[in-house]
Amino acid sequence: MTDRHELILTCPKGLEGLLLEEARQLGLEDAREQTAAIRGFGALEVAYRLCLWSRLANRVLLVISRFPTTTAETLYEGVRSVDWAEHLEPGGSLAVEFSGRGSGIDNTHFGALKVKDGIVDRLRTASGERPTVDKLNPDLRVHLRLDKGEAVLSLDLSGHSLHQRGYRLQQGAAPLKENLAAAVLIRAGWPRIAAEGGALTDPMCGVGTFLIEGAMIAADIAPNLKRERWGFSAWLGHVPALWHRLHDEAEARAAAGLARPPLWIRGYEADPRLIQPGRNNIERAGLGSWIRIYQGDVATFEPRPDQNQKGLVICNPPYGERLGDEASLLYLYQNLGERLRQACLGWEAGIFTAAPDLGKRMGIRSHKQYAFWNGALPCKLLLIKVELDQFVTDNRTAPPQPNAAPAPVEVARLSEGGQMFANRLQKNLRLLGKWARREGIECYRLYDADMPEYAVAVDLYRDWVHVQEYAPPRSIDPDKAxxxxxxxxxxxxxxxxxxxxxxxxxRRERQSGTRQYERQAAQGQFLEVIEGGVKLLVNLTDYLDTGLFLDHRPLRLRIQREAAGKRFLNLFCYTATATVHAAKGGARSTTSVDLSRTYLDWARRNLSLNGFSDRQRLEQADVMEWLAADRGEYDLIFIDPPTFSNSKRMEGVFDVQRDHAALLDLAMARLAAGGTLYFSNNFRKFELDLSIAERYAVEEISAATLDEDFRRNPKIHRAWRLQAR
Structure with missing residues (x-):
């Protein structure tokens, strides 16, 4: 067997240039890039060094044959012609990986089967002994790639992928692979900074991958030093004496590196569930004396050990998976930018992100960007020098809240459009804020797509802001939106x-079924607000709606004024806010009907919060079926049905346009003499059935049920007052 081998190193897409440089430093000759790989030549010692020291490669493949192939049979014959006795015992085990297509082979499983057959048939002994297949821990892992009519047959010296260093047994939700983390650190200049004695910190460290890879670079530790089983361990061409010499050299270098005073390497993580797994990973890597992880979020992250220490801030901010994550991610990036400007002057930073547009919101210019792939996700590494001349900020103070005087803060400069939007919000706040304070209203709509370019609704709930983005029409460029x-x-x-x-x-989109009522998150945080003298619970995070329809405020207050001594019925009651108002107004009794147990529990809490527990009946049922069976009599009825519902708990489908006449007839049959029924819905194209006015006294009261905050959007709902003739 020759002492000069063709070697192929595979890697994640985008790392080819870095891997080429690393491989040349480790002795690979005549090296050149391929797609997601590097090809070159070297002695077996070079192959071993690459396995041990490559921080970037996935696999080290040793090419044993190249041959043309046009059919499955020529592929089989080409594999069989190799002297496999040089590589594997007849009773050994193997695994075959096959990639590419052509030469009559379009199925990788079939291709792998033909390669396996060629090896087994060559090694089969007269007694029938032959290699077995072991996909997990074979004696020999064989790789064949079809490339434009040529078969490239290789031995996988690495075994399992080299990114699996062995220290990360516990990980977070979306971890970076170790070799990608190492590549990001190298691109960000960490080897240079570490050689100068600089610090390393990750303000969103997860389970510590950046920190561990960074410490191994700084301490000169071979990334795969602790791996016990290799692809060459049972290979007949393996030279143990050569391998042990290289391994001993690497162990000596690691011992010398760890004996030096450790660099300042710190991680911060907001999720307390990741702290111990991160610390466990650090201990498994043998770096407990080099790395510390603390619990803390980005807003409180303080990286500087002292005023003179400088270094690298590295992080991979999370990316959103739910509708509505835009806000949390934007503010996360803004908080990160603020902390860099306030606490890291003179440092360098590398922000690895799948959302480079959010990186522009940090208030600091990046001087260089590199493209990477995290699996199938395109990403960028933004390199930043945290210097005053790179800041993109204004030293302005945010306007004070009513009755509050916040300290001046440095805020990011808004775009021209963003400033126009801010001006409109402030104008609306001056006008509506006076009205809300005068009326004692804590929750109201401040902005409702007043400027068409900014299609959001902004609602204030005391000192919280609830923003709903209207899904843009398909004619709008998604990037612009x-x-x-x-x-x-x-x-x-x-x-x-x-x-x-x-x-x-x-994000509010056209809803199907009951999606607007389904849980979107599970934070379970409720905020107590006051309306018309009653206390109500809202949840701003877990559902598309908050538990309180702000546009129905006038109707709820009307019900409160008219409820004294009356039997009140609330159909499709949701969280029963109208029922609480009726009870506050002195209703003799209340009955609230809804199909959702979740919302009835919420309704029960609303009633209990106000001390209303007697004479308050809550019914879990399909409204149409319940009305058909009920024989009660009510003096005041309120109906605010969904536009459309196909709940699993009901038979059939409810459509407000199609079914409202039947609904109103059933409800009016339960209305006492002299009673009043209020009917409302927010279907924009709704038309009241003409026959309703023939059977009952009907008055549309839509305009009278709109407060100041919804007069800009008179189509938010329509409402009618019905009485018996």
Whole structure:
């Protein structure tokens, strides 16, 4: 067997250039790039060094044959012609990986089967002994790739992928592979910074991958030093003496590196569930004396050990998976930018992100960007020098909240459109704020797509802001719509003087079935607000709606004024806010009907919060079926049905346009003499059935049920007052 081998190193897409440089330093000759791979030549010692020291490769493949192939049979014969006795005992085990297609082979499983047959048939002994297949821990892992009519047959010296260093047995939700983390650190200049004695910190460290890879680079530790089983361990061409010499050298270098005073390497993680797994990973890597992890979020992250220490801030911020994550991500990036400007002057930073547009919101310019792939996800590494001349900020103060005087803060400069949006919010706040304070209203709509370019609804719930983004029409460029949303989200805290953590964002789209009532998150945080002298619970995070329809405020207050001594019925009651108002107004009894147990539990809490527990009946049922069976009599009825519902708990489908006449007839049959029924819905194209006015006294009261905050949007709902003739 020759002492000069063709070697192929595979790697994640985008790492080819870095791997080429690393491989040349480790002795690979005549090296050149391929797609997601490097090809070159070297002695077996070079192959071993690459296995032990490559921080970037996935696999080290040793090519044993190249041959043309046009059919499955020529492929089989080409594999069989190799002297496999040089590589594997007849009673050994193997695994075959096959890639590419052509030469009559379009199925990788079939291709792998033909390669396996060629090896087994060559090694089969007269007694029938032959290699077995072991996909997990074979004696020999064989790889064949079809490339434009040529078969490239290789031995996988690495065994399992080299990114699996062995220290990370516990990980977070979306971890970076170790070799990608190492590549990001190298691109960010960490080897240079570490050689100068610089510090390393990750303000969103997860389970510590960046920190561990960074410490191994700084301490000169071979990334695969602790791996016990290799692809060459049972290979007949393996030279143990050569391998042990190289391994001993690596162990000596690691011992010398760890004996030096450790660099300052610190991680911070907001999720307390990841702290111990991160510390466990650090201990398994043998770096407990080099790395510390603390619990803390980005807003409180303080990286500097002292005023003179400089170094690298590295992080991979999370990316959103739910509708509404835009706000939390925007504010996360803004908080990160603020901490860099305030606490890391003179440092360098590397932000690895799948959302580079959010990186622009940090308030610091990046001087260089590199493209990477995290699996199938395109990403960028933004390199930043944290210097004053790179800041993109204004030293302005956010406007104070009513009755509050926040300290001046440095805020990011808004775009021209963002500033226009902020100006509109402040104008609306001056006008509506006076009205709300005069009327004692804590929750109201401040903005409702007043500017068509910024299609959001902004509601105030005391000192919280609830933002709903209307899904843009298909004619709008999604990138432009996203940029405008980010402009609006950046403007809201500054314009209203609220902390970013008190801004909640959701996307309102055309709903099907009961999706608007389904849980979107599970934070379980309720806020107590006051309306018309009653206390109500709202949840701003877990559902598309909050538990309180702000546009129905006038109707609820009307019910409160008219409820004294009456039997009140609330159909499709949701969280029964109208029922609480009726009880506050002195209703003799209340009955509230809804199909959702979740919302009836919420209704029960609303009633209990106000001390109303007697004479308050809650019914879990399909409204149409319940009305058909009920024989009660009611003096005041309120109906605010969904536009459409196909709940699993009901038979059939409810459609407000199609079914409202039948619904009203059933409800009017339960209305006492002289009683009143209020009917409302928010289906924009709704038309009241003409026959309803023939049977009952009907008055449309839509205009009278709109307060100041909804007069800009008179189509938010329509409402009618019905009585018996």
């Amino acid at each position: 996203q940029a405008r949303l980010l402009d609006a989200l950046a403007a809201i805290p500054q314009a209203l003087g609220v902390p970013r953590k008190k801004v909640v964002v959701k």
